[in-house]
Amino acid sequence: MNEHVMDRAYRPAGLDHAEQGVLGKPITRVEGPAKVSGAADYAYEHAPANTAFAAIVGAPVGSGRVTSIDASAAEAMPGVIAVIHGDPRMPAGSANSRAMPKLGTDLIFHYGQPVAIVVAEDQAIAREAAALVRVETESGRDRFDSRAAPVERDHGIGFLPTIDKGDLDAALAASAVVLDESYTTPIHFPAALEPHATTAWWEGDKLIVKSSNQVIGAARTTIATALGIDADRVRVLAPFVGGGFGGKTGVGPELVLAAIAAERIGRPVKVALPRRDTAYLVHHRSDTVQRIRIGCDADGHISAFAHESVAAQNDDGEFLEPVPFGSLPLYAGKVRRFRTDLARVDLPATGAVRAPGEAIGTFAVEGAMDELAERLGLDPIELRRRNEPETDPLSGKPFSTRRMLDCYEEGARRFGWPATLPKPGSVRDGDWLIGIGMAASLRGNFTVNAQARVRLEADGRAVVETDMTDIGTGTYTILAQVAGEMLGLPIERVDVRLGDTDLPPSAGSGGSFGAGSAGSAVVLACEEILAALALRMNAAPEDLRLKDGCVTAAGRSVSLADLLRGDTLEAIGKTAPGAESKRTSQASHGAQFVEVAVNRVSGEVRVRRMVGVFDVGRVLNAKTAANQIIGGMVWGIAYALSEDAVIDTRTGRFVNPDFGEYHVAVNADVPQIEVHFIEEVDTSANPVGAKGVGELGISGAGAAVVNAIYNATGVRVRDMPVRSTSCSRVCRRSDEATFSDGNDRWLKTTPSCPRRAPGRASRWRSRP
Structure with missing residues (x-):
């Protein structure tokens, strides 16, 4: 058994010398046909006799x-x-x-x-x-209103401790410019399409459950x-x-x-939660009140940064929304304070939902950075550049890889970010005010305990087995790609078996750690198989070349089936965090750019286009990675404009516990979205070199939308979601809005997609 404990930067020989060319390619999901044909068997669809x-x-x-x-x-x-x-x-x-x-x-x-x-x-x-x-x-x-509940500071729950570094009050007092603003976010539901369901039956004294669950080992x-x-x-x-x-x-x-x-x-008994019951029997994201204080010099160099919040939990819950999680290593500043206080309520439990911490913490942090840039007379990107840390500002650790500046530069280029940002409320397209905004994205990277068994069959096919789950993220496909690349097999010659606790244990799907951890376990199992193949070829593992089911070394080429001679080779790879994860600060990064249109009469907001550029280490599958990022960006639209679970504070009941009234983004809300990657294999992160993808896309997406709304209207909204009534304040000064701010430094041009209403999506270009 191979075990990678991350005590050194690790670059597997198998991936260094791989020639199959399947890893990273935009391969369509191998389980897709089973899903679209109805052959995929979900929890509630399973039907034992006499259920x-x-x-x-x-x-x-x-x-x-x-x-x-x-x-x-x-x-x-x-x-x-x-x-x-x-x-x-x-x-x-x-x-x-x-x-x-x-x-x-x-x-x-x-x-x-x-x-x-x-x-x-x-x-x-x-x-x-x-x-x-x-x-x-x-x-x-009957404590149903979190905003009216007493605030507990020494609550002892949650995994993110209070961080105090330096004298915040003194640093703020000494700052040339100080921003001090509060932002709020509402309750969010996980809102998965498949119902929460279980089919359970007993075989003697053994319980079998087929359940809709992300982490089946736990x-x-x-x-x-x-x-x-x-x-x-x-x-x-x-x-x-x-x-x-x-x-x-x-x-x-x-x-x-x-x-x-x-x-x-x-x-056998089966249960599926009706949608309205899901609001009560599944945890939700807490609402939050967040206060951001930033102190800097006249040139915008941050000296003090504080992110203080209040989140809710019931008397039985031990989770607390880690609101500042994404902002901990985001910007420079020697003096820092990050804390989340607690409000106890008699409501369903709060828990981890769609990028806990980053998804909502970035609303406050990235909105505050936008406000600070305006006060300083700086471009929002330039302010972020000036405060890009060289090492982790909390721990002083080196970053494993960090391509944030490249994400800003490439994103601005692809979006057409102007040399001078137009004055808020100055650009009009008929009755629509047009604005642009941007925000940074960050999601911490983790490698967790995971195991995978890989078996090379006598006929040269490979089988990958782990209890890892596929929640629509493409796990079946990327694990097949990793094994195929390592063993020199086309994707159709790799079978992947998931979602069964009788298989080797993983940490499941969650926290954006699944692909990197399970994929690394597959790499390590394949390395052991490669060592066995090298013995049969009388060669060193690093001298092997594997492609299309053939092994080549020292001028000799043999098919896997001939080399195995009726035998099978099996290995279990095991990965876990170790010294390397403690030595470096690891995260995925990105930059998001948005254009919005706001109706000057009704205040209606339409997102017209989005561009995101991301640093996620090795891209295991360009299509599934982009799919996940796009999904996160769509969530950002919904978080900015519509998602809001409302509590009746008289009864503790949700007013809108279903998709009829809890409004997630739908096709009509989603504009043209571009996703691009700046790829650098992170050899410190894990053996496969990949960092978290799943929750990165939502980080900063909503903040970029809100920043664009401000640029369109001149109305700064700090309470999410942004409602048309907030934006309609622009009506009082709509006659002052003009197409250009008069500085003659930018133009509006039209891209190739004319279908996006209202009008056409615009691109901002600097004049030469």
Whole structure:
């Protein structure tokens, strides 16, 4: 077994000398045909014989205690098999990123908390019967408004500690220019398309669950703990997951309830959360209040930087939104303060959702940088250039790779960023005011424990096995590409098996660490196989050349099948963080550029185009990487303009818990988006040289939209999402808006795509 503990910069010989040419190529997802044809088997679609269906009964109030449950009417309904309540193993509260809430308690942490489960012969009967269960409660504290809750500073939860470096007050007092502004963001739902669902059944004393879950190894342990059984009696299957976005990293209550119900009735049971229940039984991103203070000299060199926030959590939760996570190493400045305080509420748990920290922290940080640049009379890019750190400003560690300046330069070139930014509110296209904006992107990079088994079959095919999941990110394809490149095999000769806890363990999909970690485990397993092939060729591993199923060394070329002579070769690669990850500061970087149009009468905002340039180390698949980045940029549009989960602070209920009223971005909202990569293999990050991609695209995207809105209108919005009523303030001065700001340094030209309304997307060009 190979184990890479990152105690040195690591460049695998197999990738150095690879000749197959599949790694990095924009290969279409190998599992795509199964998904579009319906052959892919998702959690709720799995149908063992004699399966029963279940529906969850939720608490009718937002806080307090359950005093009694009357299930008689439900039990009398034809087709009802059982109504289960009072089991000490039943989960209370919603799932969050630490795994499971408390079990078997009568305390109510939030509205909709599971208090019973109804099992019936079909789904309609189960749901109808669940509505007949009567739950009596006594009242509680009803803390439903996080903005009105007391703020706790010494709360002891979350993984990001308070950071204080230097005397902030003194540094701000000594600064020539000080910015001090507050920004807010609302609650966000994970909003995965596939329902949170589980099909559970028992085979003797062993539990099998097919579940929509991102991290099945951790899920296995959590389920076993909840049920009071050994982990080796639990098998979790998740070969296909229809999106997760953090909401499926923990074990949802529906999974444990399905297992309890299946045990009780002696039949398979399946549960799928209705969309409106998902708001209560799946964690969400906390709303936040963020204060940014930046002190700098007259030339814009930052000396003091503070990012202080308040986020919410219920009494059962241990996660706290790491709001400043993306801003820790982003800009220079010797004096620094980063802290997140806590507001306790009686609401569903908050947890990791779509780039926890960076997605919303960048709204404040990148908005503040835009405001500071204006006060200083600097271009927003120039301010960022002047504050690009040479080493990590907190730890002093060298960066493994950091191409942020290149991302600014290349992004500005591709977008057509002008030499002089037009005056806010000065550019008009009919009734539409046009503006441009930009923001930096950063996502910390991690390599985590992961294992993969690679087997080279006697016929020269390869099989890759790991319990890693594919949540739509392309895991099947990129692992096939890594193995194919290492072993010299076309992609169609590599089979990848995922999503089964009987396979070697990985850390699953989440945190943007999946591809780099699982891919590195595949590299290390392949290296062991290459060493065995080298022995058969009487050559050193680095002298092997593998392509199209043939091995060449010392002028001799042999097919893999002939070289194996009926044998199989198998190895397990294992990767884990080590000294190298501690020696360097590692992150993925990027720059995002946006053009918007704002209607001067209605305040309606339309994003007309976006350009992003990103540094993610080795690009494992150009198509899937770009897909993920584009998805993040689309989230940025939605976060900036529409996503807002609203709580009725009288009851603790969500006003808009479904896609009908919680508005994610749809096709009509998404403009022309360009994604480009500046590729530099990061040999310090992991054996495959790749850094995180999945959550980088959302970082800074929304901030770039908001900065562009300001440039279009002159209205600075600090409370997300931006509403048309915020922008409509421009109506009062719309007659002052002109096509040019009069400095005669820029032109508006039209690109080749005329389809984007309103008018045509414009490009900003400096005049020679």
